[in-house]
Amino acid sequence: MSFVVAIDGPAASGKGTLARRLARHYGFAYLDTGSLYRAVGQAVRDAGSDPADETAALAAARALDINRINEKAIRTREAGEAASLVAVMAPVRAAILDFQRDFAANPPGGQKGAVLDGRDIGTVVCPDANVKLFVTASPEVRAHRRWLELKGSGSAVSEAQVLEDTRERDARDAGRAASPMKQAADAHLLDTTNLSIEAAFGEAVRIIDKSMS
């Protein structure tokens, strides 16, 4: 049986950074489920369609090839926005659900566990995960982190605009009917507002080690 760590939380809270480190530490496979929604949203944009067009979004979700995701293209502000638009559509979510569950149950490379991060991992994708973490931080701190990242990749977007985008995306993710972003009842809350990456990692390891013993 695969040991599954589910990590959810709002935009730029540090989920991916933490998930990647945990996967390395425990020798587990890692799946960034947000990259799937970003890739679908970006594919719709690339096709010249509107990410709010369900027919186009579903076609992109069905055609998604995870081995052909352009990592750079899906990290833009626009791809994040498109991701959250396609993510409200239940058929789009359904089209990529089995892939995520299969990854958790049968991690590639025969690894003994998997770390998945997203919005609905602990609630919908892997409700029986061995450990669930809900990672958060204040909107201002998250927006600052994301702004630094976007600036580093050459974007001229202002910090105020990133804060506005972040708030809007969080509201859409938490308010949608299909698999809304929500802390699972049995998830541990990890607020990284005042935690370094190292400190957040240490806290997560403490929680996971406890559940392994």
Ligand SMILES: Nc1ncnc2c1ncn2[C@@H]1O[C@H](COP(=O)(O)OP(=O)(O)O)[C@@H](O)[C@H]1O
């Ligand atoms: N605890 C932390 N303190 C400071 N910066 C952090 C922390 N965790 C993550 N970051 C930085 O914040 C940005 C967003 O983190 P990321 O892991 O991509 O978030 P998410 O996956 O939740 O969107 C990255 O640039 C990352 O290096």
Ligand SMILES: Nc1ccn([C@@H]2O[C@H](COP(=O)(O)OP(=O)(O)O)[C@@H](O)[C@H]2O)c(=O)n1
């Ligand atoms: N499990 C998931 C993961 C992402 N998403 C959607 O995909 C968008 C992008 O996810 P992400 O994890 O890459 O976003 P960031 O936290 O990196 O900004 C989110 O805003 C959600 O709308 C989702 O609905 N469910």
